[in-house]
Amino acid sequence: MFQILLMYYLCRMRLNRILLLLSAITVLTPACKKAANPNDENEHEAINKVEMVFTRPGVGTTIFLIEDPDGDGGNPPSRIDTIKLNAGITYMLDVRIKNIVSGRETDLTSTIVAQGKAHEMYFIPTGITINITKNDRDASGYPIGLKSTWAVGTPGNGTLLLKLMHKTGIKGPTDAPNVGHADLQVVIPIRITI
Amino acid sequence: MRSPFFIWFLFSVLPLVSAWSQDCQLTLSGSVSDADEKNPLDKAVIRIRETGQVAFSDEEGHYHFYLLCRGTYTLVVSHVSCDSVFWKVRLTGNLVRNVVLPHRVNQLSEITVRGTRDQQPGVVKEELRKTDIDASRGQSLGEILQRATGVTVLQTGSTVFKPVIHGLHSQRVLILNNGVRQEGQQWGSEHAPEIDPFIAERFVILKGAGALRYGPDAIAGAILVEPQALPTDQHFHSTFHTGYFNNNRQYVASLMAAQNLPYAPAFSWRAHATYKRGGNARTPDYWLANTGLEEFNYSLAMGYRKPRFRADLYLSAFNTRLGIFLGSHIGNLTDLENAIRSPRPILNIDRYDDAIGRPSQQVAHWLARWKSTWYLARADRVVLLAAQQINRRQEFDRALLSNRPELDLNIATTSADLSYEQDPQRKVTSIAGIGVIRQENVWSGSRFFIPNFLSWNPYAYALRRYTRQKGMAELGLRYDQKDITVYRNRNNVVTREKRSFGNLSGTAGLNHSLAGGWRLTANMALAWRAPGINELYVNGLHHGSATFEVGDPDLKAEKALNTSLQLRYAADSGWDADLTLYSNYIADFINLIPSGTPTLTLRGAYPTFLFLQTDAWLHGADWHLGRRLTHRWSTMAKGSLLFARDLNARDWLQQMPANRVEAALTWSIPGKFFKDTYLSPSLLYVARQSRMPSRGIDFLAPPPAYALLHLESSTQFPLGSCAVQVQMSIRNLLNTSYRDYMNRFRYFNDETGRNIQLLLRFHF
Numbered sequence: 001m002f003q004i005l006l007m008y009y010l011c012r013m014r015l016n017r018i019l020l021l022l023s024a025i026t027v028l029t030p031a032c033k034k035a036a037n038p039n040d041e042n043e044h045e046a047i048n049k050v051e052m053v054f055t056r057p058g059v060g061t062t063i064f065l066i067e068d069p070d071g072d073g074g075n076p077p078s079r080i081d082t083i084k085l086n087a088g089i090t091y092m093l094d095v096r097i098k099n100i101v102s103g104r105e106t107d108l109t110s111t112i113v114a115q116g117k118a119h120e121m122y123f124i125p126t127g128i129t130i131n132i133t134k135n136d137r138d139a140s141g142y143p144i145g146l147k148s149t150w151a152v153g154t155p156g157n158g159t160l161l162l163k164l165m166h167k168t169g170i171k172g173p174t175d176a177p178n179v180g181h182a183d184l185q186v187v188i189p190i191r192i193t194i
Numbered sequence: 195m196r197s198p199f200f201i202w203f204l205f206s207v208l209p210l211v212s213a214w215s216q217d218c219q220l221t222l223s224g225s226v227s228d229a230d231e232k233n234p235l236d237k238a239v240i241r242i243r244e245t246g247q248v249a250f251s252d253e254e255g256h257y258h259f260y261l262l263c264r265g266t267y268t269l270v271v272s273h274v275s276c277d278s279v280f281w282k283v284r285l286t287g288n289l290v291r292n293v294v295l296p297h298r299v300n301q302l303s304e305i306t307v308r309g310t311r312d313q314q315p316g317v318v319k320e321e322l323r324k325t326d327i328d329a330s331r332g333q334s335l336g337e338i339l340q341r342a343t344g345v346t347v348l349q350t351g352s353t354v355f356k357p358v359i360h361g362l363h364s365q366r367v368l369i370l371n372n373g374v375r376q377e378g379q380q381w382g383s384e385h386a387p388e389i390d391p392f393i394a395e396r397f398v399i400l401k402g403a404g405a406l407r408y409g410p411d412a413i414a415g416a417i418l419v420e421p422q423a424l425p426t427d428q429h430f431h432s433t434f435h436t437g438y439f440n441n442n443r444q445y446v447a448s449l450m451a452a453q454n455l456p457y458a459p460a461f462s463w464r465a466h467a468t469y470k471r472g473g474n475a476r477t478p479d480y481w482l483a484n485t486g487l488e489e490f491n492y493s494l495a496m497g498y499r500k501p502r503f504r505a506d507l508y509l510s511a512f513n514t515r516l517g518i519f520l521g522s523h524i525g526n527l528t529d530l531e532n533a534i535r536s537p538r539p540i541l542n543i544d545r546y547d548d549a550i551g552r553p554s555q556q557v558a559h560w561l562a563r564w565k566s567t568w569y570l571a572r573a574d575r576v577v578l579l580a581a582q583q584i585n586r587r588q589e590f591d592r593a594l595l596s597n598r599p600e601l602d603l604n605i606a607t608t609s610a611d612l613s614y615e616q617d618p619q620r621k622v623t624s625i626a627g628i629g630v631i632r633q634e635n636v637w638s639g640s641r642f643f644i645p646n647f648l649s650w651n652p653y654a655y656a657l658r659r660y661t662r663q664k665g666m667a668e669l670g671l672r673y674d675q676k677d678i679t680v681y682r683n684r685n686n687v688v689t690r691e692k693r694s695f696g697n698l699s700g701t702a703g704l705n706h707s708l709a710g711g712w713r714l715t716a717n718m719a720l721a722w723r724a725p726g727i728n729e730l731y732v733n734g735l736h737h738g739s740a741t742f743e744v745g746d747p748d749l750k751a752e753k754a755l756n757t758s759l760q761l762r763y764a765a766d767s768g769w770d771a772d773l774t775l776y777s778n779y780i781a782d783f784i785n786l787i788p789s790g791t792p793t794l795t796l797r798g799a800y801p802t803f804l805f806l807q808t809d810a811w812l813h814g815a816d817w818h819l820g821r822r823l824t825h826r827w828s829t830m831a832k833g834s835l836l837f838a839r840d841l842n843a844r845d846w847l848q849q850m851p852a853n854r855v856e857a858a859l860t861w862s863i864p865g866k867f868f869k870d871t872y873l874s875p876s877l878l879y880v881a882r883q884s885r886m887p888s889r890g891i892d893f894l895a896p897p898p899a900y901a902l903l904h905l906e907s908s909t910q911f912p913l914g915s916c917a918v919q920v921q922m923s924i925r926n927l928l929n930t931s932y933r934d935y936m937n938r939f940r941y942f943n944d945e946t947g948r949n950i951q952l953l954l955r956f957h958f
Contacts, residue, residue: 034634034636034646035634035635035636035646035647035648035679035681036646036648036681036688036690037646037681037688038636038637038645038646038681038682038683038688039637039638039642039683040683040684040685040686041642041645041682041683041684041733042642042684042685046640046641047796047797048796050796066796068795068796071795072734072735072742072793072795072796072797072800076793076794076795077794077795077796102685102686165525166525167541168520168551168552169483169520169543169551170520170541170542170543178528178529178532178540179540179541180525180541181523181524181525181526181529181541182524182525182526182528182529182797182798183525183797184796184797185525185526185528185796185797185798186796186798
C-alpha cells in the first residue's frame, strides 16, 4: 500500500522535485558511524620483544630479554637485560623475535626464517672479544643469523649492537651491517666474567 | 615483445581504426546587417562557440556553416565597428538566421565580452594557458600546476607531487575539483592530490586567501580544476589522448566522450577514462628501484538543462598505486645518516623494472557530486551543491609479517552548500550561502598515525560586488564553526575528546583598469585555519624522513592576514606583463620543530619533531614578462621570490622554495596543413636555498643551484574527420644531475634525468 502511494506521489511530482528529493537523499544519508569504535593504538606486527637464548652444551640455557611493550614512541624500551657470559666458553645462541599486544604474544621468528632472503641479523660487539659464527642459511645459501655460535674471549665489560636488517631484493652473501633498513636495532650491555 | 612502447603504440593506433563518422549534414546560413542603416556588413566574424567553427560574411553580408549536427549552438557575431552579439540557435533542420548588429556609439575603450564572466574578480589569480596544459598532458596535477608563476611542487621522490603556492602547501592550499573541495588525507606532505588532470579543461590558481567562498582555510590560495562544460550540441564529441614518456617507459591513454542526447535535448552526458602505467625512473646515472606507478581513473557526468532549471550529477573515481623509492625507506637515524653520506643510494637495485613492491602507496578516491540551479527573475539563481567523497589511503612500508598495509585510512566527507546568487551582470550583486561539511575518519592497518574522528563544519557566507565601468570592488564575510570529536583506544580503553574552533573571515578586493592597458587587482583577506588532525594528534613514525612526529591537542587555530597586489599589462604593443606582490602574516603558524630528545625504539633512535606555534611572515613576488618579437618569434621570462620568516625565533622557516627564474623562446612555424606549429626551448634556473633556519633542523644542507634546459614542440593537422595534435617535448635535455631542496628524497637520490615525451591527441 505504502509503495503504491509512493509511486503515485512520485509520478505526480514534476521532474525538478524528484531531482531535488534525490539530492536531499544524497546529503542526508552519511555513512554509519564507525569512527566511535577505534582500533587499539599499540602497534601490531612490529617487533617489541626479543629473547636471546644462550645454550651452554651439557650445562643448560640462560635467557636475556629486551622489551618495548608499547611499541615505537610512548615509553622507551622497558627492559634491556645485561648479557652475562663466561669467558672462554662456546655458546649456541637462538634469537626469538616476538610481538606482544595487550599481553598476547605472537612469535615472529618463523616468519623471518620464511622471509630469510630479505633478512639478516648482525652482532657487533664493542669493548670485548667474541667470535660469532652464523649457522643458519636462507634459500640462496646466505646467512640469516637467528642461530649462531659464540666463542667468548677474555673477561670484560662492553656492548653488543644487535641489528636485524631488512633488505628485500638486495641481500648478498657478505653484506656490511649497514645494507638495508633496520627492523631491529638495540644496544645491549654485555659482561664477561671468569 | 612486450615492451611498454609497443603497448603504447597499439593504444595509439586503435582510435584511428575505430574512427567513426556521424550523419551531420545540416546547414546554418543567413546575413549580417547593421542596426541603424540596415546595410549589409561584410567581414563580420560569426563563430560557433561549441565547435569553434568560424565563418566570415561576404560583401552582401551572407554567411554559411555546413555539416552541422543537430543541437543547440551559441553564435558569437562580431564586427570591427559593432558590439558583439550572442545568440542561441536550436538546429533541428537547415536554418536561415539573419543578424542585426547594433553600432557602437562613442566606442568604449574595451569590448566587454559577455559570457566569460570572471568568477573571482577581486582575487589575484592566474589561469594556465592552453598551450601549457596541452604540453603537460599525461603528467600529474602537481607537475602541471608548477607551470604557473609562484607555484612550485613539494616532491616525494619521482612519483608524488604536491602543489605549493607562495611557499605553503597541504592543508593551506585548497583544491576545488569541479566546484567541490577535494577532501582526503591532504595533511600529508607525501599525499598527492587525487585528481585526474585529463578531465580538466581549465586550471585556475587563486593566490592569497581571497577565495573565501570555498573555505576560510585556503591561507595560501586555492586551485580550481574545472572540467569541460557539458555539450549543448548533438555532435558526438570525443577526444583521445595518448602519450609515452621514455624516462620511466610510461604510457598513458585517456578517452573522453560527450554528447547532448539527440532525442532528449535537455539531457547531456560526458564520460572519461584514463589509464597510466610506468616503471622505474632513471636519474642520469642510475635507475631508482621501485618507482613505478599505475593509475586508473574514470568519470561520468550527466546534465539536465531547461531554461529555468539545471541539474548535473558527476561521478568520478581515482585509483593509483605508487612505488616509493626503495632506498628512501630507512629504518632509523643511523640508516638515514648512512644514506645521506653515500653519494649514490646504498639501497638500490640499479635496473629497469615496472613491478611495484613495498614500500608503496595505494589510494582510491570516489566523488559523487550533485548540483541543481534554479533560475529566478533577472538571471538570479539558487544553487544547491551536494557531494560525497570517500578516500581510502593505504601505505605499505616494510613487509615483516603480512601483506597488510601499515597505514590504512578511510575518510568520508559529505558536504552540502546552498547559495543564492544574483545575476553577475548587475551593477551591484550579492551572493549568500550556507553549508555544512561532515567528515568521518577511520584508521586500520598495523600502525597508529592519526586517530579516528568525526568533524562537523557548518558555515555561512555573504559576498557583495560593485561593478563600475572601469573596475569593480568586492567585499565578503564568512563564519565557520568546526567541531572535531576524536576517538582513541589505548590498551582497549576508548576515550573521546572534543575540540571546537570558530572564527570569522573576510575579504576585500578591488579590480581596476588603469590607462594604457594596465590593470590592477588588489586583495586583502583575513583567513583562519583550524589545526589539522595530524597537527593535533599525530603520534608515530614518519617513514622516509626517519622522524618521529608528535602532535599537540592544545593547538590554536592559525590566523592569516593576507595582502596581494597584481599589476597586469596587456596591449597591442606586443608586450605583456604581470607582477604580483604579496605579504602573508600568519599568527600561530603551526610548524614542525625538532625537540632535541630522540625517541628510543627497538628499531633504533629517531629524532622527535613536535608541532609548535609561532608567528610567521611570508612575503615575495611573482613576475612574468612576455614579448612578441615578430609574428614568428616570441619570448617570455618569469620568476618568483619568497622570503619566509619565523618572527618569534627571528629566523627563516624551513622547507621553502628557493628563488627561481625561467625563460623561453618560441618559434611559431606557419603552415597551411600543419597549424599551430611551434618549437620552444626554455631554461629554468633554481637558486640554492640560502634562507635556512640557523638552528640545525635539517640533516643535510640545501643542494646547490641548478639550471635545466627543456624543449617543447607541437603541431596540429587534420586527418579525415579528426583533428590531430602531436606534442613532443624533452625535459632535462642535457641530462643534468641535480637535487632539489623541495624534494623530500633529496637525502637519497638525484632527480630524474632526460625524459622524452611524445603525446598525441585525436579530436573527433
